[in-house]
Amino acid sequence: MALEGEWFFSKNPSGNQQRQWELVTIPHSWNAEDGLTPDYYRGGARYEYILSLDSVPKGRRAFLRFEAVSQEADVKVNGINAGNHKGAFNAFCFEITDMLHAGDNKITVEATNAHNDNIAPLEGDFTIFGGIYRPVKLMWLPENCITPLDYASPGTYITQKEVSDDIAKLNIVTKLDGKALKSKNNLSLRTTITAPDGKTVASRSTRCGKDADGKVAVSQDYEVGSPALWSTDSPDNRYTVFHELLDGKTVIDTLSQKIGLRYFSIDPEKGFSLNGTPCRLAGVNRHQDRPGKGWAISQAEHDEDMALIKEIGANTVRLAHYPHSEYFYDLCDRNGLLVWAEIPFVGHGTDSPKFADNLKTQLVELIRQNYNHPSIFIWSLFNELGAGRSGVPGIVEELNNLAHAEDPSRPTVAATNKDDLPENNIPDYIAYNNYPGWYWAEPAAMGPSTDWKNRGKPVAVSEYGAGASIHDHDPYIKSAPKTDGHYHPEEWQATVHEGNYAELVKRPRVWATWVWNMFDFASASRNEGDTRGTNDKGLVTYDRKIPKDAFYFYKAQWNKEPMAYITSRRHVIREHADTKIKVYSNCDKVLLLVNGTTISTVTPASGIATWDKVTLHPGKNEITVIGTRDGKTVTDSCEWILK
Secondary structure, X not given: OEOOOOEEEEEOOOOOOOOOOEEEOOOOOOOOXXXXXXXXXXXXXXXXXXXXXXXXXXXXXXXXXXXOOEOEEXXXXXXXXXXXXXXXXXXXXXXXXXXXXXXXXXXXXXXXXXXXXXXXXXXXXXXOOOXXXXXXXXXXXXXXXXXXXXXXXXXXXXXXXXXXOOEEEEEEEEEEEOHHHHOOOOEEEEEEEEXXXXXXXXXXXEEOOOOOOOEEEEEEEEEEEOOOOOOOOOOOOOEEEEEEEEEOOXXXXXXXXXXXXXXXXXXXXXXXXXXXXXXXXXXXXXXXXEOOOEOOOOHHHHHHHHHHHHHHOOOEEEEOOXXXXXXXXXXXXXXXXXXXXXXXXXXXXXXXXXHHHXXXXXXXXXXXXXXXXXXXXEEEEEEOOOOOOOOOOOHHHHHHHHHHHHOOOOOEEEEEOOOOOHHHHOXXXXXXXXXXXXXXXXXXXXXXXHHHHHXXXXXXXXXXXXXOEOOOOOOOOOOOOOOOOOOOEHHHHHHHHHHHXXXXXXXXXXXXXXXXXXXXXXXXXXXXXXOOOEEOOOOEOOOOOOEOHHHHHHHHHHOOXXXXXXXXXXXXXXXXXXXXEXXXXXXXXXXXXXXXXXXXXXXXXXXXXEEEEEEOOEEEEEEEEEEEEOOEEEEEEEEEEEO
16 A cells, blocks of 8 residues: 555654654655755655554554655654665665554654765766655565565566577566465466466476475466567567466465566677677666656656657666666656666765675666566666775775676666776776767767777766756857856757767667756756756656757657757747757758748758758748658747747
8 A cells, every 4th residue: 555645744843843743745855945945855754654554454464665765765654663774765665563553653754865974876967856856655465475685675586687689588587575485385486477468488487495484486488489488579579477376276365477588698899789789779868856856756757758758759768877766667667668777876886895885785676676677688886986086995896896886787877077087997897978969079979989999898987968958049159158158058968969879870889878968957066057956967858848959869869760850949039030940850852941931941960950041020030841751741830930
């Protein structure tokens, strides 16, 4: 059962203040209003919830699961310690069976998002929102069950040992917990695999065995012939793995998981291949926050983010710089987006063993909780470590070894902005955060800088882009504005992306590229662009209301549906009669009309159609374009006013 409404919330009082309570719903963040300010609240708060029970079910066990609390949580039930969790982004689960009674039960959560040298991230270009910002649920399970206590994972791990067009070899490990497992028992696990069309392709029952601590792992091997492969084009090709825990002939617990069978490779020259077919990965980065909500966002808002990512035509998403919502990973599975998933090891670490332990725990949580998602193809170990600042000596190597021990089926990667960082050589692959045209050089410098980084190894670009305000315009801009200033013309962002992408697309050995960022996001320390506390490099505004011009540049590159979009459309008031008109389109031909008069028809080059010198009339001017492709027609129009 979901524990959503009527939580009492109070920030920790200071001095002689009395605690002030308010009624909130979960998900909730206490930085919803101040998350864009440099002095946003980083401290403690208390949540209380009254769980009313008519009775405590006999023969059942109660588990309390939080999908995320930022960033440390102490949980009590009726004054009894249930447990502590450190880390803002992963789920945690405690058994509370013996703490409950009939009547009212008080659940108390002491949470804090205060900086802690022993909890990653220690820094980062994003706001650390506080609160119980993802769902909370109470689960009643049988005395002997598929455990929810293995790092709050589903309790079953489906490893794709070998997958090809002809066969898929799987190993499935399911972890059980219960008193009956401490001695000889009559428990068995029945696992059934059904194909996307609903037909059963495999089924097997395995005796569960015993262990002195009552925890047993059941391992089962399966083969699926001629598998229907999951891919970016065929995301509906997902199999169902259905577990039934039986006591004799009686089913006492069940669990269902959706999986996608696929295989991939990364070649230094040929790039990325999925299921044996070259597949250039081209996509975006994503942060999870929203204005007025912080990280406490709804499923509908996750859906809106996915719809925009699908509209642009991306086939991959880097979920930066931390584990994201379980629901969003599900959306990526269902929509065929390949996912770069990462832990929040950002900037630097410390030499504290507690920090190292926390970092490793966060990695294990990320992997085990999301092990079965077909969309996730790679685990990321760090982002932009500073030279000599990774903390505990050897921590990156430990993380790399740990990732491979936890999951032998996926490679590791990291994102760096330093060419000579020794840690770059540890993950299986390295990707670069590279910003030519914004922080340095011209947009076309993306080409030679990427060539130099290649050096015979597979190379990817994990971040690139530029800031933009939809309120600032200069169609004639030739160089980057002051990047830490308040004037970020929308046109320069588009110019940077045009120049960067033109170089990247020439290089098939660049196996993946991710735009920074899909959406503007909160970065409380920033004071640039038109909104304080915001990183404005998004292709879409923070509120998701307005896609910027550069969004449509990528839509013209990646989306197969015919489209045409007039750029600089928000530059409504014009001072020059002669103007350049630029249109992003994937059409074969684009016709331009001004005030109903035909100007000419242009064939777009690399998704761009331009008319260099078009004369506007004083007053209102109606700009219209008509694109044609495969017998389909699309139109776009806007109005400009010449002073």
